[in-house]
Amino acid sequence: MEIDDELARSILKLAKLKLRGDEFGEYRRRLQEILEYVGMLDELDLKSVVPTACAADSSTILRDDDGTESSGRDRILSNAPSRAGAFFKVPRIIDQGGCP
Amino acid sequence: MDSVRMTAARAAGLIRSGDLKSAEYLDAFLKAISDREREVGAFLTIDRAAAMRAAEETDRSASAGKARGRLCGVPVAVKDNICTAGMRTTCGSRILENFIPFYDAHVVKRIREEGGIVLGKTNMDEFAMGSSTENSALGVTRNPRDLSRVPGGSSGGSAAAVAAGMAPLALGSETGGSVRQPASLCGVVGLKPTYGRVSRYGLVAFASSLDQIGPLAACVEDAALLLGVTAGRDSKDSTSSEEEVPDYAASLDDPICGLRLGVPREYLGECLKGDGRDSFDRAVGLFRDMGAEIVDVSLPHTRYVISTYCIIATAEASSNLARYDGMRYGLRTGEDDLEDLVSSSRTDGFGPEVKRRIILGTFVLGSGYYDAFYLKARKARTLIREDFSKAFGESRLDAMLTPASPVPAFRFGEKAGNPLEMYLCDVFTAAVNLAGNCAISVPSFPAPASPPLPLGLQIIGDAFREQVILRIARAFEKAMEAKS
Amino acid sequence: MTGWEMVVGLEVHVQLKTRTKMFCGCENRFGAPPNSLVCPVCAGMPGSLPTVNRKAVELGMMTGIALGCRIASRTMFDRKNYFYPDLPKGYQISQFDRPLASGGSFRFPFGGGSMEASITRAHLEEDSGKNVHDASTDGSFVDLNRAGVPLIEIVTGPVFRSAREVSAYLAALKQLLQYIGASDCNMERGSLRCEPNVSVRKAGSTSLGTKTEIKNINSFKSVEKALEYEFRRQTEALESGGRILQQTMLWDDVAGSTAPMRSKEEAHDYRYFPEPDIPPLEIAADWVERVRASMPELPDARKRRFVESFGLREYDAAVLTASRDFSSLFEECARLWPNRRRLCSLFITDLLSILADEKIEVCDSRLSAQSVASLLRMEEEGAVGKNQVREILAELAKAGGDPPAIAASRGMVQLRDEDEIGALVTKAIAESPESVADFRAGRGKRAIGFLMGNVVRAMNGKGDPKIIRRLLVEKLENQSRS
Incomplete structure (x- = not known):
């Protein structure tokens, strides 16, 4: 499996990481190396195997619809790198009302 | 009396009854910190003043006959990926260097409820990604047994703090062996509980389906004590089990004669050589002497453990670490626009190993690669789980014996250049995280060197059978004491 | 296109x-x-x-x-x-x-x-x-x-x-x-x-x-x-x-x-x-079965039931059941008030527009089935007229209360003293000989309508229209005979 530049860039974009030119090659090589290693899973016959999703065996225990207290605005904002009044402040978002 | 050598279980009892001052007990560890912390570097944060205030408060309660709790007046070191209200919780990362949670992790809450005192926060591989603590962005931790060597990881700080006598008890966390492997390398006891045994609420997630908080201690009895305090159903963790928590101390000294202990033959292959092999063979011999029945068993999918682990752990990590975007907490760099701010903050805030794993995890979940990698790994995980359930079921095993680590502590930088080789450090431990059952590492015959280098014996139990492996570990510990 | x-x-x-x-x-x-x-x-x-x-x-x-x-x-x-x-x-x-x-x-x-x-x-x-x-x-x-x-x-x-x-x-x-x-x-x-x-x-x-x-x-x-x-x-x-x-x-x-x-x-x-x-x-x-059993009646089923058990027209039932709260209130009222057709027109003609005008949700309104029934009883007894019913209903929706008390506080209660009304009727007829002429010429509807208006105005709208009408007819017939 070959990790070409385009694929590597699209991964970085999804992961929201940017690497400088010299780092880029290094990361790409490491990714290539590890993918070659894990390729050994192809030896297994997995057609009829049910994939494990969660390590807990029992069904989810549900929570009653009862209120607990919220943390309070000041605590929630206490670690914010930038705040404006009661809000977290972030750079301007261009598309109003639209998330991807 | 020698506080540092006394078991924490005994100390808590003496403090409760007023026969030992918590302040004195704490002071013994603070002295050890003054003596050794500069060279060991186990902690990222120590709050001596707060700990002393808590100890004095305990002593006041004790003199009024009101001291309570199984950890009454006992200091505990906490790995720095476990949230402590008001005390910074960094995960060994630049991105959380100044993060101060306002909430306690469930385990920390339990420690406080039982009278324990949070002494400080221990160093770790960044976001628990590593096996040597060299991946910490915030400090170097050295192996107290040999300062030229790594303490193992990722809970290297917790293992080193206990090994150096700077804390009687510590909490670590496991994803692929991060408690057992440093315990093995530092010569202390470290336990990975069954998945769901201990609440993960407040443990900063690395790989949610593998993560579990576990105790580290100088002896099995203390590991059992801290497990007992932290285990149990927590309504804030959906994966936390309703299985009842037994009294681990009660059966600790029961005999192990006649127990069936499996030795998986796949663990004795080429990755176990020399000193590691000798140590393990001697340990197995000791069990034979104690009257245990040693059974040859097979875990046929052992070869696929590291591949499976790498894919699942990094896939989950890539998602778990998405929240560090410089918006609500953590490092923020770059201000031009949204895209730039998020990418800059993450690029500057995460170290190289974390980035490598996020990249791998993002890739294996990506459309077009999901089936070939992530789904395949989840299926392989099913086979690895079945290996264990078959071995325990069909061979009617009480436990399995394996080495905890293939080699003793290595020198700084020895493996840092090669991530893949570092991943292979987890070869004996990661299967248990994938299967979800429990295991403990207990000090075994050291590798001959000057000074001798600790090696751990791993005892693997079936799900929720911590009681059994603690009992076996305790028997082994006593037999080792008798030898020396 | x-x-x-x-x-x-x-x-x-x-x-x-x-x-x-x-x-x-x-x-x-x-x-x-x-x-x-x-x-x-x-x-x-x-x-x-x-x-x-x-x-x-x-x-x-x-x-x-x-x-x-x-x-x-x-x-x-x-x-x-x-x-x-x-x-x-x-x-x-x-x-x-x-x-x-x-x-x-x-x-x-x-x-x-x-x-x-x-x-x-x-x-x-x-x-x-x-x-x-x-x-x-x-x-x-x-x-x-x-x-x-x-x-x-x-x-x-x-x-x-x-x-x-x-x-x-x-x-x-x-x-x-x-x-x-x-x-x-x-x-x-x-x-x-x-x-x-x-x-x-x-x-x-x-x-x-x-x-x-x-x-x-x-x-x-x-x-x-x-x-x-x-x-x-x-x-x-x-x-x-x-x-x-x-x-x-x-x-x-x-x-x-x-x-x-x-x-x-x-x-x-x-x-x-x-x-x-x-x-x-x-x-x-x-x-799933427990959840299914706990589910309230769905709109379609309720509409059918309204047609069948209350004898409502399909269209009216659809309007009434458009919202759950609205139809539930109707149903409660229907239990207390047997004249479903009047109730239906009250809900559709008056209440819907009141709620819309005042921008009130049924669940936020202060209406109760008891108060609606009490209001309709007043109407039936002739204590209030149609316009007053609507006015009181609006007040009930906004602030709640007791219909007789609302009527009293607004001075709406109808005068039903037949001597007093009779005197005004006589006066109105005397002041309008052309109406008497109309009545005699067989244009009774027009005559009564005109005279009704005058009497109602003279009483500031407080006279019971049924009594006014009855007295007008009686007196006009008497005059025609004499």
């Missing part, structure tokens, strides 16, 4: 009416001060974990059942990964390949008949926070109160062929969800959001064209406008030889047009995978 057909499938997100959020105990409430209903879980703080709200699951099951879906015996939550400032964890907990409900169909009234929409699936997920923009500054501001509010996403197949069909479906869906108490479906407050997938094709074609998704439709009124606009835009593009790009369009209500989202259209790869923090949820058949 002729010869083209619109094909629309709908994704509707509905906020579920729970007390707490989907995965944490914070209150689920609209309009609280920013970031006041937030905890480590919904803020995505490190170490926090989700726990599933049972009520949200049950409301989701009810929705699925009401839409004729199969409820999964084992359902799973998944993570949908993407970055956005209002998405605190960097992923949304949603459901991917094992939704709570799937494979349903929903019949709804359309154009005098009815139509059926296939329901592909209905799944649970969490809402995102809200980004607030302020033109005067360089930044945006994030409020996480809404983050983690439970949503059910209801997805139809590409079954709609006109904007009117979509409107009718949405109206019926809203009615249904309000009936089962799943949501208040208030589009202006964002508790119901609809994202149509729109494509066009040549009439008669069976293949589907490239679709666009429209976001940011904030009111029921905008739905049809946005669809018509997008239909026109796509057909014009195709007719002029262009092609449709698969993209997300944002509806601009002020401009009345759609435009492609401005942010870079990355090829989104959500990397869905099973949420490891939430084990799969097993749903036993008997749980």
Whole structure:
């Protein structure tokens, strides 16, 4: 499996990481190396195997619809790198009302 | 009396009854910190003043006959990926260097409820990604047994703090062996509980389906004590089990004669050589002497453990670490626009190993690669789980014996250049995280060197059978004491 | 433009009416001060974990059942990964390949008949926070109160062929969800959001064209406008030889047009995978049955019952059962007041417009069945007239109270003293000889109408019209005979 530049860039974009030119090659090589290693899973016959999703065996225990207290605005904002009044402040978002 | 050598279980009892001052007990560890912390570097944060205030408060309660709790007046070191209200919780990362949670992790809450005192926060591989603590962005931790060597990881700080006598008890966390492997390398006891045994609420997630908080201690009895305090159903963790928590101390000294202990033959292959092999063979011999029945068993999918682990752990990590975007907490760099701010903050805030794993995890979940990698790994995980359930079921095993680590502590930088080789450090431990059952590492015959280098014996139990492996570990510990 | 057909499938997100959020105990409430209903879980703080709200699951099951879906015996939550400032964890907990409900169909009234929409699936997920923009500054501001509010996403197949069909479906869906108490479906407050997938094709074609998704439709009124606009835009593009790009369009209500989202259209790869923090949820058949049994009557069933047991006309029953609260109030009143036809006209002619004029929801109104019955009793006894009934009803809706007391405090109680009314009637007849002449000439209706008006005015509207009329007729007949 070959990790070409385009694929590597699209991964970085999804992961929201940017690497400088010299780092880029290094990361790409490491990714290539590890993918070659894990390729050994192809030896297994997995057609009829049910994939494990969660390590807990029992069904989810549900929570009653009862209120607990919220943390309070000041605590929630206490670690914010930038705040404006009661809000977290972030750079301007261009598309109003639209998330991807 | 020698506080540092006394078991924490005994100390808590003496403090409760007023026969030992918590302040004195704490002071013994603070002295050890003054003596050794500069060279060991186990902690990222120590709050001596707060700990002393808590100890004095305990002593006041004790003199009024009101001291309570199984950890009454006992200091505990906490790995720095476990949230402590008001005390910074960094995960060994630049991105959380100044993060101060306002909430306690469930385990920390339990420690406080039982009278324990949070002494400080221990160093770790960044976001628990590593096996040597060299991946910490915030400090170097050295192996107290040999300062030229790594303490193992990722809970290297917790293992080193206990090994150096700077804390009687510590909490670590496991994803692929991060408690057992440093315990093995530092010569202390470290336990990975069954998945769901201990609440993960407040443990900063690395790989949610593998993560579990576990105790580290100088002896099995203390590991059992801290497990007992932290285990149990927590309504804030959906994966936390309703299985009842037994009294681990009660059966600790029961005999192990006649127990069936499996030795998986796949663990004795080429990755176990020399000193590691000798140590393990001697340990197995000791069990034979104690009257245990040693059974040859097979875990046929052992070869696929590291591949499976790498894919699942990094896939989950890539998602778990998405929240560090410089918006609500953590490092923020770059201000031009949204895209730039998020990418800059993450690029500057995460170290190289974390980035490598996020990249791998993002890739294996990506459309077009999901089936070939992530789904395949989840299926392989099913086979690895079945290996264990078959071995325990069909061979009617009480436990399995394996080495905890293939080699003793290595020198700084020895493996840092090669991530893949570092991943292979987890070869004996990661299967248990994938299967979800429990295991403990207990000090075994050291590798001959000057000074001798600790090696751990791993005892693997079936799900929720911590009681059994603690009992076996305790028997082994006593037999080792008798030898020396 | 002729010869083209619109094909629309709908994704509707509905906020579920729970007390707490989907995965944490914070209150689920609209309009609280920013970031006041937030905890480590919904803020995505490190170490926090989700726990599933049972009520949200049950409301989701009810929705699925009401839409004729199969409820999964084992359902799973998944993570949908993407970055956005209002998405605190960097992923949304949603459901991917094992939704709570799937494979349903929903019949709804359309154009005098009815139509059926296939329901592909209905799944649970969490809402995102809200980004607030302020033109005067360089930044945006994030409020996480809404983050983690439970949503059910209801997805139809590409079954709609006109904007009117979509409107009718949405109206019926809203009615249904309000009936089962799943949501208040208030589009202006964002508790119901609809994202149509729109494509066009040549009439008669069976293949589907490239679709666009429209976001940011904030009111029921905008739905049809946005669809018509997008239909026109796509057909014009195709007719002029262009092609449709698969993209997300944002509806601009002020401009009345759609435009492609401005942010870079990355090829989104959500990397869905099973949420490891939430084990799969097993749903036993008997749980589904318990939920089914606890479900309130659905609108269609109630309408039929109103026709059958109250003898109402089909049309009236449909109007009365449009909303659950309105029809429930009617039903309570009907138990206390046997004249269902009068009750029906009171509800449809008076109460509906009062609620609309005063912008009062039935559930917020102070009306009680007892007060409505008491009001109708006063009317029957002649203590108040029709206009006064309406006035008192409006007061009851706004502030509640006791109808006789309201009537008294407003000086509405009718004068029924026959001597007093008789004197005024005599006076009115004396002052209007032409009316007497009309009466004699067989134009009684006109004469009585004119004289009634004069008497009522003379009494400031407080005379009992029945008594006035009776006395007028008596005295005019007497005069004609003499």
